[in-house]
Amino acid sequence: GQQVMQIPQYQHVQEGEDFTTYCNSSTTLSNIQWYKQRPGGHPVFLIQLVKSGEVKKQKRLTFQFGEAKKNSSLHITATQTTDVGTYFCAEQHGSGNTGKLIFGQGTTLQVKP
Amino acid sequence: DAGVIQSPRHEVTEMGQEVTLRCKPISGHNSLFWYRQTMMRGLELLIYFNNNVPIDDSGMPEDRFSAKMPNASFSTLKIQPSEPRDSAVYFCASSLRGAGYGYTFGSGTRLTVV
Numbered sequence: 001g002q003q004v005m006q007i008p009q010y011q012h013v014q015e016g017e018d019f020t021t022y023c024n025s026s027t028t029l030s031n032i033q034w035y036k037q038r039p040g041g042h043p044v045f046l047i048q049l050v051k052s053g054e055v056k057k058q059k060r061l062t063f064q065f066g067e068a069k070k071n072s073s074l075h076i077t078a079t080q081t082t083d084v085g086t087y088f089c090a091e092q093h094g095s096g097n098t099g100k101l102i103f104g105q106g107t108t109l110q111v112k113p
Numbered sequence: 114d115a116g117v118i119q120s121p122r123h124e125v126t127e128m129g130q131e132v133t134l135r136c137k138p139i140s141g142h143n144s145l146f147w148y149r150q151t152m153m154r155g156l157e158l159l160i161y162f163n164n165n166v167p168i169d170d171s172g173m174p175e176d177r178f179s180a181k182m183p184n185a186s187f188s189t190l191k192i193q194p195s196e197p198r199d200s201a202v203y204f205c206a207s208s209l210r211g212a213g214y215g216y217t218f219g220s221g222t223r224l225t226v227v
Contacts, residue, residue, distance in 0.1 A: 033215055042204060043156070045215025088156065100169055101146070101216060103156040 004032075004091050006104035014112050019079050021107035023072045023089035031092055032072045033101065034063060038085040043103075046074075079111045117219035119205050125225045131193040134222045137186055138207030146216065147180055147190050148204040156204075162188065174199075195226045 004025045013019050023032065031050045035043040047056055049065035049072060056063045062075045076083055086106040093099045118137040126132050138145050146161040160170040162182045170180070177196070182188040192199055202223050206216040 035215075042218040042221050043206075043216075045217065048215060100158055100161050102158060103148075105155050 003102055004029075004089055004104040006089055006107055008107055009105065010108050010110070012110045012112065013079050015081060016078050019076045019083070019109055021074050021087050021089075021109075023074075023104055025070050025091060028069045029072075029091050030069075032065060033090045033092065034072075034074055035088045035090060035103075036085050037088065037106070041085075043088060076109075079109070081111050081113050084109060084111050117205055117207050117217050119203075119219035119222050121222060122220065123223045123225075125227065126195055128196055128226055129194045130226075131191065132195045132199075132224060132226075134190040134203050134205075134224070136188045136190070136205030136219060138188070138205070139209075139217055140186065142207035142209045142217070143185070144208045145182060145188050146206040146208075147188070148206065148218075149201045150204060150221075151201045159190070192224075195224075197226045200224055200226050 004023050006021060006023050011019055031048055033048045034046040036046055037043045047063050049063055052069050053067045054065040060077045064073045072089055074087055086108045088103050088106045090101045090103045092101050117139055120135045124132060144163050147159040149157045149159055157172055159172045160180045161168055165182045165185055178192055180190045190203060202221045204218050204221045206218040208216045
């Protein structure tokens, strides 16, 4: 089935460096959600982007939705060891918040102290 | 709120045995999802329910898998008979109709079929 593509698959950074993960789709997305999964944990909802060109910030995390609503990015400024985990973007099929959510393959972030 | 509650947390079973995974969604949430996570295939949606009604089960691997939601506070995912390739972490998630809330996942059940 259709799925958003996420890159890179893995990223190793030194603590304090920035990190970005990208999510791309061949079709226009109604909205996109981002989740974080710590090692051994479960996905935790971070944010939802709905509007074209939308930018949202959560402390050191910046989320963007492309103008054409076909791509999205998550940028972390000055990474910390607590940022370790896998970051997933997910596209929603169907209307409202009750359509099915299809996840990308995720980007696993390792942070070296 | 205790969040989405899944049981058991871990399950080890022999090939051919029946396995039942359980989920209690967040009270008031009207959608429930079953996902399977493996290294090879990532997070796969198996089936989801809206208002206790199965909407899309196209992700269910085969007839050995079945899911039910008899009421708004309980769902089961059953595998019969189980096979080693079913080994994975199974997550249940629930959500509330409306934008911006996202899905709340349970802690998952780690299934090992030997």
